[in-house]
Amino acid sequence: MDRFTRVPISEQPAEIRNRNFEEVCLGYTEEEAMKEAARCLRCKKPQCRPGCPVDIDIPDFIGCIADGKFREAAQSLAVYTSLPAVCGRVCPQETQCEATCILGKKGDPIAIGKLERFAADWAERNDIHVGECALKNGHKVAVIGSGPAGVSCAGEMAKKGYIVTIFEALHEPGGVLVYGIPEFRLPLDGVVRPELENLKHLGVEIETNVIVGRTITIDEMFEEGYEAIFIGSGAGLPKFMNIPGENYNGVFSANEFLTRTNLMKAFDPEYATPIKVGARTAVIGGGNVAMDSARTALRLGSDVTVIYRRTMDELPARVEEVHHAIEEGIKFEFLTSPIEIHADENAWVNGLTCVRMELGEPDESGRRRPIVMDNSEFTIPVDTVIMALGTSPNPLIASTTEGLDTNKWECIIADDQGQTSREGVFAGGDAVTGAATVILAMGAGKEAAAAMDEYIQNKYK
């Protein structure tokens, strides 16, 4: 066995998958997983572990897999995470746990994410529900939002014995995992729903169709007897560029485009929600959201170009997604930025004018700042434009809750334990940090659960 080479994983071939919404990566078989896991050195001082925001005991669960003890692997994961099948698929592993794996110094780091997903999928396939329902302690807490932050907070609180209700604005729980990230990356039925089902096994109730700030306020929730509240409402507000022509027909926010296809299943003609993609689509942005929009538009039959103002090296998207996108036939225009959208007489998009950029001095983020090049304007024909420029938190909850402080980006202000400026109110995830990652949101939910527990216990001392 070559300790430095990763066991390859099977994927749907690019020329087939770019026409369907089935999952791209097919996952390891039992043999493959054991073989990959056997590469792990089970380090005494594992370098990988500090790279994981929720501190998963990586050598332990991987060791279990290597020994063929898949159930134990799933149990080990469940101690630290309530969404292993999700994180194994969507974590930016290359900058987290796998970045610091010791094997990475000489060869391929262990495929930690792929093994994590293997263990979680195995448990799901074999109908094994890890994690138990604790004895209820009689205290009621509420969680707002059912994205990764809310789910992890709710799971932790339930494990501690609290009676937990999640309030979710949409009709389907899961947050970005169901409305944003496409099925070809994160299947709803096989992956997200079962992980949410596990939450119900822990006794968590999910009430959908409740918009906090409209249907009910935080103050009314306290009146209903919830003793502490966690806000995990995410960063759902889409940004636009404020360039001319942005309201023409055929210009979407990535959120609208992805919500129509993922949450509302517009790609399936059986479903009532419509979607429209032209023959040529331009996606503006370079993060995961841009890749997901581009690959979705491609699957809906469009010829897709991603327009990004920096270079390939600065793309914030996960490496695996960029790689998959290129394989599937997505084109890229780097060092390019749109300045105007054009339309025909019926207000339908028919062109996009861009300028070329060059990279100047590094900015505060350490990345070199793109600068517009003189006389570099050019226009490309497109009929769909998708703006994937990032999102900010929805101000609804803060604006309807007295004494809940936010910063100038509308992010709720909370300390490392999730404590906000209001007593008994905690927050975490994208609502606090702005758009970030699944695993950071989960970590925040978990931290806040510890603080909520302490807060309630102290009240009764």
Add this chain to the structure above:
Amino acid sequence: MYKIVKKEVLAPNIFSMDIEAPRVAKSAQPGQFVIIIDNEKGERVPLTICDYDAQKGTVQIVVQAMGKSTKDMAAMEEGDYFKDFVGPLGKASEFVHMDLEELRKQRFLFVAGGVGAAPVYPQARWFHENGIKCDIILGAKNKELVILEDKLASVSENLYVCTDDGSYGFHGLVTAYIEELVVNQGKKYDHVVAIGPMIMMKFVALTTKKYNLPTTVSLNPIMVDGTGMCGACRVTVDGKTQFACVHGPEFDGHVVDFDEALKRQTQYKDIEVVKDCKLEEA
């Protein structure tokens, strides 16, 4: 699941339903709307709240069967359940937050076109309950399509009915009736609230502009989530992009870019026709 406790046909293709949704009934205010998904494969359909009863825990909607989703809804009966019902969405009407004494000094004219009668009702009722007088113009294509006449009459001082074809009431469009009242009859109004099809609101706004009559309109662009998450509902108001579902749905009619809004409303017209045909074949 949300039970349909009462259904009533108000006119051809227009029906009202009382739906059990206690949380929404408790927090609803005039000017707000809900989103309904009829079944597993349904879309999110925005509908204005027409009436609400916190005691009974019900919310009333009035729907005009237009395309696939609203026709599907029309086929549902008392005792059936909607899969999802969420709200109240959007901001409450501005007057709800105004000083009642100030408001008493003002005269409001509501202009309801077609199913726009439904959203006007809770607003006029709010005036009535707070002891403030208001007038209503209720317009429809023809006599058959005049809805909620009694309900609106019960909460207004004057209810003026008009039909496009003259089959009932004043013969003419609501805009003609506004001019009739303001110019010919010399009525004084301080504020107009117009709710109906986008094209009607556009022309009402153009009409009232001539008389410097402040005018609120309730926009109904295509929506998806209704919570500010997608931007499908964006409209240009006073040169700025606004999301109708969270910044509205009510806006100053004199600064709304209606031409853009009208075009945006047609985005899925061709697809809808296809879906609708499929429905008709089935």
